[in-house]
Amino acid sequence: MELTPFVFNPKEGVDNPAMVISEDVEKISGPLPRVCVLKREEGESFGFHLRLEKGHPGHVIRQVELMGVAEKSGLRDGDRLLEVNEKFVDDVEHMEVARMIQMSGPQLCLLLLSSDEYEQAVAQGWNLKELCKAQRGDDWNPPRLCHIVRNPASGLGFSIHPVEGEKGKLSISLITGGPGEKAGLRKGDRLVWINGAMACELMHSAINKMVKKCNDHMTVLVIDSKSEKSYIRRKITILPVMADAQSMPYKPKRVHLKQGPDGYGFLLRHEKLSTGRKVHMVREVDAGSPAEEADIKDGEILVEVNGEALDHLSHEEVVGKVRESGKQVSFTTMTLEGLDFYTKLGLSPLLFCEDHTPEKKQQEKSTPQEQSPAALKLVESSAEAQEELEIESKPRLCVLQRSPAGFGFHLGWVQQKPGTFINQVAPGGPGESSGLKQGDVLMEVNGQNVEEECLEDVILLMKKGGSSLSLLVMDRPGYEWMKKTGKPITAEKVAAEEEQDHESSSPTQQSNPSE
Numbered sequence: 001m002e003l004t005p006f007v008f009n010p011k012e013g014v015d016n017p018a019m020v021i022s023e024d025v026e027k028i029s030g031p032l033p034r035v036c037v038l039k040r041e042e043g044e045s046f047g048f049h050l051r052l053e054k055g056h057p058g059h060v061i062r063q064v065e066l067m068g069v070a071e072k073s074g075l076r077d078g079d080r081l082l083e084v085n086e087k088f089v090d091d092v093e094h095m096e097v098a099r100m101i102q103m104s105g106p107q108l109c110l111l112l113l114s115s116d117e118y119e120q121a122v123a124q125g126w127n128l129k130e131l132c133k134a135q136r137g138d139d140w141n142p143p144r145l146c147h148i149v150r151n152p153a154s155g156l157g158f159s160i161h162p163v164e165g166e167k168g169k170l171s172i173s174l175i176t177g178g179p180g181e182k183a184g185l186r187k188g189d190r191l192v193w194i195n196g197a198m199a200c201e202l203m204h205s206a207i208n209k210m211v212k213k214c215n216d217h218m219t220v221l222v223i224d225s226k227s228e229k230s231y232i233r234r235k236i237t238i239l240p241v242m243a244d245a246q247s248m249p250y251k252p253k254r255v256h257l258k259q260g261p262d263g264y265g266f267l268l269r270h271e272k273l274s275t276g277r278k279v280h281m282v283r284e285v286d287a288g289s290p291a292e293e294a295d296i297k298d299g300e301i302l303v304e305v306n307g308e309a310l311d312h313l314s315h316e317e318v319v320g321k322v323r324e325s326g327k328q329v330s331f332t333t334m335t336l337e338g339l340d341f342y343t344k345l346g347l348s349p350l351l352f353c354e355d356h357t358p359e360k361k362q363q364e365k366s367t368p369q370e371q372s373p374a375a376l377k378l379v380e381s382s383a384e385a386q387e388e389l390e391i392e393s394k395p396r397l398c399v400l401q402r403s404p405a406g407f408g409f410h411l412g413w414v415q416q417k418p419g420t421f422i423n424q425v426a427p428g429g430p431g432e433s434s435g436l437k438q439g440d441v442l443m444e445v446n447g448q449n450v451e452e453e454c455l456e457d458v459i460l461l462m463k464k465g466g467s468s469l470s471l472l473v474m475d476r477p478g479y480e481w482m483k484k485t486g487k488p489i490t491a492e493k494v495a496a497e498e499e500q501d502h503e504s505s506s507p508t509q510q511s512n513p514s515e
Contacts, residue, residue, distance in 0.1 A: 030126050031117040033082055033135055035234055036074040038108040046070050046108060050081065050101065052094045054456050058118055059089065059097055075110070080118035083111035086142060086242045088129050099307050103348045104241050111135070135234070139226040143192060143238050145245040146183040149217045154178045156218060158185055160207055168200055170207070172222060183247045185220075190228050192238045193221035196345045219248075219345060245352055250338030252303060252349050253356035255294040259327045265289020268302060270315040273336075280310055280318055282333060295356060296333055303339075304332035309350060317438065324421065324439040324476050395443065395474045395482075398434035402467040405429065409436055413455040420450065420458050422473065436471070441479040444472035 038046050047068025051060045058080035064070050082090050084100045086109065092100075101108060111132055113121065121128060133140075148156050157178020163169035170191040174181050191199045194207060195218060202210075211218065221240050223231075231238050257264055265286040272278050280302040285291050303310060305321040306329060313321070322329055334349055342349040400407050408429020411420045422440040425431045443451055445461045447470065453461075462469060474482065 030124075030131060031113055031121050033111045033113055033131055034074065035135070035236060036070075036110045036112060037236060038069050038073045038075075038110065040069050040106050040108075042106075044069065046101070048075055050094075050098055051456070054454055056115075057122060059094060060115075061112070075112070076114065078115035079112040080115065081110060081112055082128055083109075083132055085109050085239065086111075086136075088132055090128050095307055099350075102309065103350045105239075105346075105348065107237065107239055107241075109236055109239070109242065137230045137233075140230045141224055141227045143221055143223040143227070143240075143243045144184050144189075145219065145221050145240055145243040145248055146180070146185050147217060147219045147247045147249055148179050148183040148185070150214065151179045156180055156211065156214065157182075160191055160204070160211065162204055163190070170199055170204065185222060186224065188225060189222035190225055191220060191222055193240060195219055196347075240347055241351055248352050250335060250341050250349070251352045251354045252332050252334035252338065253295070254304070254330060254332045254353050255296065255356045256330050257290045257294055257328060259329075260290050262286070262289070264322075264329070265291040266296065266298075268315070268318065279339070280315065294331075296331065300333040300335060301339055302331060302333055304330070304350065304353075306330045307332075320439050326476060326480060394478070395472055396435055396440075398431075398436050398471045398473060400430040400434045400436075400469040400471065402469070403430050407431055407462075407469060408433075411442070411455060411458065418452040418454060420453070420455055421476070434471075436473060437475065439476055440473035441476055442471060442473055443479075444470075446470050 040046055045065075045068075047065035048061055048070035049063040051062050053060050061070075061075055061079040061081060062077060064075050064077050080090075081097065082088065084097060085104060087100070089097045089100065121131070148158070150156050154175055155178075157175045158180030159173045160170050161173060163171045172180070172185055172187065172189040172191060174185055174187050191207075193199060194202075195210060195214075197210075199207065221238070221243055223238055228238070266289065267283045269281050269283050270278060271281040282291075282296055282300045282302055283298055285296060285298050302318070305318060306325055308321065310318050310321075332350070332353055338349060342352075405426070406429075408426040409422055409431035410424040412423030413420045420442045422431070422436050422438055422442065425436050425438050441451075442458065443449065445458060446465045448461060450458050450461065
C-alpha cells in the first residue's frame, strides 16, 4: 500500500474551519463602517450635532440627544461621519456636509465609524473611500432620477410592468431611442418613486393611471436590479437624495460675486406669490453690474446666501447675511417655474444646485470698493458711506447672565478661517437683552482676544466663564474698517470711552431738571 506524503496547506487547514486562511479575508479586513438610517417627523430634529474639533480629525458626531432620533438609529457621541446619503464626505468641507444633512428632508442615511475605529483606520493608512465602497458591494450603482419629457409621436417612451415572482416590484420597458431612454432609463430598471410618491405604496393600476394622465413630463427614480439587492441586503430605503440627477430640469445656479462700486447691482424684495408663499425676489438688475455679469435675472428667487437656505428668514435677516459676507458673496437663485416644479415633487431644489462661474469680464469690471459696507445696493457716495460707517460702527461690550435656556445666541464661523461671529440671537434672551446682533464679529471673551481662535477654543473659553459672560463685539463692516485703519479695539478702551461719554453728558442732563 503506497502512502501519499502529507503536505500542510494553510488555506485548507486540518479539519478545522477556524484554521482556514482565505485571501478574501484580507480584502475585507479593517474597520467595518455601520449604516444608520434616521427618520424624523414633521417639526422634529435628527437629534445630534456635527462638529469639527481641534485635535480630532473628521466630521465628529456630538450632543446625541437621549432617546432622540439619532440615538434610536444607532449614532453615538464621537462617531465619525464618512457618508451622507451614499456620498463620501470625509474629504468634503464641513459647511457643505452640514448643508447636505439639512437638505436631506425627513430621512437621512449615514455611514459611520466609531471614534477609535476611525483614528485607527487613519493611523494604519486605510483608504476610507474604499472601505465605504466595500460595504455596498462590487455591483452597486447609484439610483437615478430621470425627468422624461413627452414626445408627441412616441409619448414618454417607456412602460411599467410587474416583475414576475417578486411581489410589489415594478420593472421598466423602453422604446429604443424614445424620451425615456434619452432621459437615462435603462431596460429592466426597477421603479422606486414616481412624481413624488414611493412606488411600493401604490397599486400597479394607480401607477398606470398616473402615467396616462401625465401631460408633458414625468419624473421617476429608478435603479438597476443588481444595485437594488445591495439596498435590500443593508435594509436601506432608496431615496431621491441618493440619486444621480443629471437629467433634472430647473436646477438652481450658485454664483460667486464681488461687490462693485454700487454694490451687487440689484434690489431684493420680499414678495408674496399667488400660492401665498413668501419668497426673496430679485428685482431691477442693473446693466453691467456684478449681478448681470453673473447671469442673475429680474424675477429670479434668491434661495441661498453663502450656502445657507433662506426659507424661514425675514427680509432684514437676509440682508444681514449679505452684510456679514463683506465684499464678496455666494448667491443661489432659481426661477419661479423651478420652485413650483420641485415643490410639487416634494424635493428641495437645493439638492440639485449647479455652480455657475461668472465671466472673466465681471472680474475686470467689478473692482471691490475699499472701505464700503456690504449691501445689495449703495445709494451714498463712497466718502459719505465711509463717514457714516466711522460714526455709527463702534465696538460694543455686551455683558450676559445665563438664563435656564442658556445665553440666547449661537456662534458661527467660516470654514478654514480663524475667528467667530454671532450667527443667531434668540428673541428675548440674554444675548438680545445685552445688545448682541446677528452678524456681529466676536473680538473678546471675558477680556481675552479671540479674533484668531477657532470655534472650539472660543466655546471652551466661554464655558470657563460660568454663568456670566462679557463679549466685545462689532458689526462686520465696522470691524473691517477698524482693522484696515489699524485702530486698537479692546474692552478696556470701549469701557473708558463709554465712561467718558457718560461724564460729558451728565452736566447737560443736570441743567434741565424740569424735562
